[in-house]
Amino acid sequence: MTAWRLRPDGLDLAVKVQPRARRPAFGGLAADGATLKVAVAEAPEDGRANRAVCEAVARALGLPKSAVEVLHGATSRQKTLRITGNPAELSARLEGLTA
Structure with a gap:
């Protein structure tokens, strides 16, 4: 089981976000292997954490x-990101x- 699902125009990625982290980082796959852990320093207010996650992944x-x-x-902390590309x-x- 992987954290992403292929699509013809890219893929969908399941992530678990930790907002307000001391330092931004990728934590690898969660224990179930179905989500990628991403820590961002931004607070989950006004979409700032969502933008930070998208920017970090990109x-x-x-x-x-x-x-x-x-x-x-x-x-939610559990998100699905749509990534376009090959x-x-x-x-x-x-x-x-x-x-």
């Missing part, structure tokens, strides 16, 4: 910020991040 994958958006869970390349980059 930066880690070498993509523009506009390639990552919150698909589900805008007010699905095979994105999957390989995520494998590298979670290894």
